[in-house]
Amino acid sequence: MRAFARLLDDLSFTASRNAKLRLVRDFLAEQPDPDRGWALAALTGSLSFSAAKPAAIRKAVEARMDPVLFGWSYDYVGDLAETVALVWPARPGANREPDLAEVVEALRTATRGQVQPMIEGWLDALDADGRWALLKLLTGGLRVGVSSRLAKQACADLGGVAAPEVEEVWHALTPPYGDLFAWLEGRSARPSADTPGRFRSVMLAQALDEAVDFARLSPDDYLAEWKWDGIRIQAVSERGERRLYTRTGDDISHTFPDVLEAMTFEGALDGELLVMRDGVVGAFGDLQQRLNRKTVDAKLLKAFPAGIRAYDLLLDGEEDLRGLPFTERRKRLESFVSAAKSHRIDLSPLQPFETWEQLATLRAAPPEGDPRIAEGLMLKRRDSLYEAGRPKGPWFKWKRDPHLVDAVLMYAQRGHGRRSSFYSDFTFGVWREDAAGDRSLTPVGKAYFGFTDEELKQLDKFVRDNTVERFGPVRSVKANRDFGLVLEVAFEGLQRSTRHKSGVAMRFPRISRIRWDKPSRDADELATLERMLETP
Amino acid sequence: MVKLESLLCPTPAGLYCPPGDFYIDPVRPVPRAVITHGHSDHARAGHGDVAATPQTLDIMACRYGDDFATRRVALAWGETLSRDGVDISLAPAGHVLGSAQAVIRWKGVTAVVSGDYKRRRDPTCQRFEPVPCDLFVTEATFGLPVFRHPDAADEVARLLRSVERFPERTHLVGAYALGKAQRVIALLREAGWDRTIHVHGALLALNALYGRHGVDLGPIAPAGDAAGKLPGEIVLCPPSALADRWSRRFADPVSAFCSGWMRVRARARQRGVELPLVISDHADWDELTKTLAELSPGEVWITHGREEALLRWCELRGQPARALALVGYEDDAE
Numbered sequence: 001m002r003a004f005a006r007l008l009d010d011l012s013f014t015a016s017r018n019a020k021l022r023l024v025r026d027f028l029a030e031q032p033d034p035d036r037g038w039a040l041a042a043l044t045g046s047l048s049f050s051a052a053k054p055a056a057i058r059k060a061v062e063a064r065m066d067p068v069l070f071g072w073s074y075d076y077v078g079d080l081a082e083t084v085a086l087v088w089p090a091r092p093g094a095n096r097e098p099d100l101a102e103v104v105e106a107l108r109t110a111t112r113g114q115v116q117p118m119i120e121g122w123l124d125a126l127d128a129d130g131r132w133a134l135l136k137l138l139t140g141g142l143r144v145g146v147s148s149r150l151a152k153q154a155c156a157d158l159g160g161v162a163a164p165e166v167e168e169v170w171h172a173l174t175p176p177y178g179d180l181f182a183w184l185e186g187r188s189a190r191p192s193a194d195t196p197g198r199f200r201s202v203m204l205a206q207a208l209d210e211a212v213d214f215a216r217l218s219p220d221d222y223l224a225e226w227k228w229d230g231i232r233i234q235a236v237s238e239r240g241e242r243r244l245y246t247r248t249g250d251d252i253s254h255t256f257p258d259v260l261e262a263m264t265f266e267g268a269l270d271g272e273l274l275v276m277r278d279g280v281v282g283a284f285g286d287l288q289q290r291l292n293r294k295t296v297d298a299k300l301l302k303a304f305p306a307g308i309r310a311y312d313l314l315l316d317g318e319e320d321l322r323g324l325p326f327t328e329r330r331k332r333l334e335s336f337v338s339a340a341k342s343h344r345i346d347l348s349p350l351q352p353f354e355t356w357e358q359l360a361t362l363r364a365a366p367p368e369g370d371p372r373i374a375e376g377l378m379l380k381r382r383d384s385l386y387e388a389g390r391p392k393g394p395w396f397k398w399k400r401d402p403h404l405v406d407a408v409l410m411y412a413q414r415g416h417g418r419r420s421s422f423y424s425d426f427t428f429g430v431w432r433e434d435a436a437g438d439r440s441l442t443p444v445g446k447a448y449f450g451f452t453d454e455e456l457k458q459l460d461k462f463v464r465d466n467t468v469e470r471f472g473p474v475r476s477v478k479a480n481r482d483f484g485l486v487l488e489v490a491f492e493g494l495q496r497s498t499r500h501k502s503g504v505a506m507r508f509p510r511i512s513r514i515r516w517d518k519p520s521r522d523a524d525e526l527a528t529l530e531r532m533l534e535t536p
Numbered sequence: 537m538v539k540l541e542s543l544l545c546p547t548p549a550g551l552y553c554p555p556g557d558f559y560i561d562p563v564r565p566v567p568r569a570v571i572t573h574g575h576s577d578h579a580r581a582g583h584g585d586v587a588a589t590p591q592t593l594d595i596m597a598c599r600y601g602d603d604f605a606t607r608r609v610a611l612a613w614g615e616t617l618s619r620d621g622v623d624i625s626l627a628p629a630g631h632v633l634g635s636a637q638a639v640i641r642w643k644g645v646t647a648v649v650s651g652d653y654k655r656r657r658d659p660t661c662q663r664f665e666p667v668p669c670d671l672f673v674t675e676a677t678f679g680l681p682v683f684r685h686p687d688a689a690d691e692v693a694r695l696l697r698s699v700e701r702f703p704e705r706t707h708l709v710g711a712y713a714l715g716k717a718q719r720v721i722a723l724l725r726e727a728g729w730d731r732t733i734h735v736h737g738a739l740l741a742l743n744a745l746y747g748r749h750g751v752d753l754g755p756i757a758p759a760g761d762a763a764g765k766l767p768g769e770i771v772l773c774p775p776s777a778l779a780d781r782w783s784r785r786f787a788d789p790v791s792a793f794c795s796g797w798m799r800v801r802a803r804a805r806q807r808g809v810e811l812p813l814v815i816s817d818h819a820d821w822d823e824l825t826k827t828l829a830e831l832s833p834g835e836v837w838i839t840h841g842r843e844e845a846l847l848r849w850c851e852l853r854g855q856p857a858r859a860l861a862l863v864g865y866e867d868d869a870e
Contacts, residue, residue, distance in 0.1 A: 012801065013810050019702070026701065065681065066852060072845055073682045077800055086682040086799065128684065128799075418788055420779045420808045472806070 005133035011144040015416040024154035037176025044148035052138035081135035159184030164201035167249040197241025199249040201388035205395035226374035230274035262344035270312035307344035322386035376400040402490035412463040423463040432526040450510030484520030488513035556622030572651025573635035591634025629653040630664035632715030647671040655823040659722040672833040676841030685820040706786035710775035710793040734759040736773035840865040
């Protein structure tokens with residue numbers, strides 16, 4: 001438990017992805033089975049215990065100390081698990097500290113009545129960090145900034161294999177993953193991935209470089225389709241198992257019962273998960289209403305019905321199609337989708353073209369309907385096999401040019417980790433005219449990348465030299481009609497938002513240029529942004 | 537017995553002793569002052585007579601210059617100074633070098649003003665000495681049950697483990713210039729770190745002062761003199777320098793911060809600290825309450841910090857107590 005507690009503690013304060021990977025990899029390398037396996041299960045969200053409830057834990061601590069003092073402590077700390085971990089009265093001569101495996105195995109078999117005394121015994125035996133880790137484990141949601149993808153990457157690093165290799169076998173494995181570690185440490189063969197409903201590593205596209213690629217590629221070799229603005233999913237229905245995976249192999253089946261129900265086919269589809277109302281695609285914001293939910297109610301299912309726009313077929317019945325060229329798979333996909341006969345599953349249509357110029361025109365001015373809110377175009381080579389990873393050449397994504405707006409820097413916040421000495425998170429605003437005709441800046445977004453290290457230094461200096469006020473780690477920067485720094489901000493889309501004062505929210509904003517030359521009063525107006533709003 | 541309020545009373549300038557006509561740790565210039573320790577919120581320049589331990593006087597001279605007071609009265613441990621029938625002596629408080637509790641005796645009544653204190657071992661200063669008393673005036677900086685400091689040696693071990701794990705990065709350790717920095721250095725030495733420790737310029741004078749008072753800190757060098765970016769090395773600096781432009785000279789620094797506040801994650805995150813080290817020179821909740829239980833004085837007064845929780849604890853135990861709500865002391869600085 002001690003090593004696991006230390007790992008969670010270190011991870012919770014580490015910002016850099018590489019440092020996190022190293023922490024997890026080292027932990028997996030140093031800790032014995034089955035402790036490390038249970039830890040991996042906890043990190044990837046594969047463990048949950050229903051018997052332990054926060055309310056019971058609160059009751060237990062209030063039985064051991066003055067509830068008023070506990071209340072003040074909770075007010076100060078603000079997090080129940082952390083407060084309990086800190087205030088739990090130490091009991092000298094308490095039991096031996098439990099191992100992680102001991103805790104997990106006991107919880108998996110315990111009845112509700114048995115759980116409470118067990119937890120109290122462990123809290124007595126652990127130190128503050130150990131108690132915190134235990135309570136985080138019990139109440140679910142470690143929130144230490146580790147995605148299951150990162151955890152799998154750390155496994156891959158441990159074994160010196162590529163991440164897709166781990167992702168492919170992942171769903172055939174169960175905690176505490178003894179067979180996985182045996183393989184990664186070269187003590188046994190790779191575990192079999194042949195379980196029904198398993199995930200197959202996806203094929204990804206490269207970004208198209210217009211300046212280089214068109215000159216060397218022939219339009220005759222490629223097929224084009226829209227790049228839909230949802231999330232990439234893999235829908236697998238195999239020998240009675242139905243699963244919906246994200247492109248990194250996270251199982252999100254439970255969030256989309258409506259889609260799962262429609263998967264009456266036998267096979268594995270590659271496609272885009274979208275909100276679809278009578279075959280019309282909703283904006284990304286609609287889909288967001290459905291993502292990352294633990295439970296879905298009938299109202300939500302009705303208001304935001306989800307479906308799949310299919311663009312590839314990996315498995316048809318029992319036949320693996322990944323070794324066939326794209327044109328072959330496409331033919332099979334077309335009959336597969338029409339045989340599925342579901343209003344929740346449709347086909348991503350191909351867009352015929354003859355020259356790159358024609359395609360560019362199409363991308364610049366998409367026709368009425370769904371293509372209007374597509375992210376751009378996809379190009380797939382006719383003969384491309386379905387290869388895991390991001391092979392160079394067969395598939396390209398050609399995104400729409402981003403929207404650009406000139407905004408004025410208003411606030412800056414200190415960054416984290418490597419950037420902690422820099423003001424690197426920038427809030428920017430545009431002009432808004434009120435009823436009296438006065439123009440003032442209203443914040444419309446925040447961006448913390450898009451600039452080079454050298455530009456960051458210049459931005460940091462500008463913030464320090466022109467600070468008006470400080471609020472903790474945030475500084476407000478001089479910005480008015482006559483003075484201010486204009487930032488050209490690029491973003492992918494704009495949605496109405498009730499949470500933002502300006503009424504708009506940008507998607508994926510980044511700083512594309514610093515306009516040292518542009519007077520602040522010439523920055524854009526809110527009205528300009530409002531005209532860009534996506535109308536789904 | 538005389539009333540305690542006639543011996544000591546809170547005033548806007550600080551805690552005042554009317555029969556002896558002196559203040560303890562006054563926050564404004566006064567004619568006569570007793571200073572418990574050298575931290576700047578307790579020891580200010582501009583008083584007339586200043587009575588303190590020789591170490592504290594030395595620290596004040598180092599920070600404010602030789603003319604920080606009109607007259608210095610050095611009180612060694614156990615030595616007594618009489619003022620108009622009031623006997624003043626100093627007992628170790630275990631907070632920083634030279635830190636003392638002011639022990640005031642008058643007409644058979646003993647009052648002890650703890651200043652800031654801790655009960656744990658600290659290789660750089662004398663350990664707290666409990667003095668039986670009728671009135672104990674305590675601090676309450678960490679007066680909430682969430683503050684339970686772990687063993688400082690374990691925290692230093694965490695720092696060394698991180699250095700081992702990230703040998704390509706500089707470990708930049710924020711620690712207050714008086715007391716904390718020297719204690720961390722001494723603990724690093726005890727843990728076997730015998731390499732040169734690089735320090736920010738603001739720490740040099742006080743490190744040297746500790747050395748003159750017999751605290752051996754091992755090889756120290758100004759970080760500014762270092763040729764490279766000091767990967768794999770430990771650099772100490774005042775907390776304000778952690779996120780300062782100064783920190784950019786080092787190799788992808790891991791920022792560590794030594795403070796009792798680091799016990800609470802949100803506080804550590806707020807500061808953008810990557811390696812919070814819970815090392816404090818104040819008593820934690822257990823030390824505060826154990827000290828009160830041990831001394832069991834007739835009355836407890838609480839000067840500054842989170843007094844309401846400590847008051848509540850006293851109330852539950854039937855220990856008479858009141859909060860003075862003195863202004864001018866920094867609750868958050870550590």
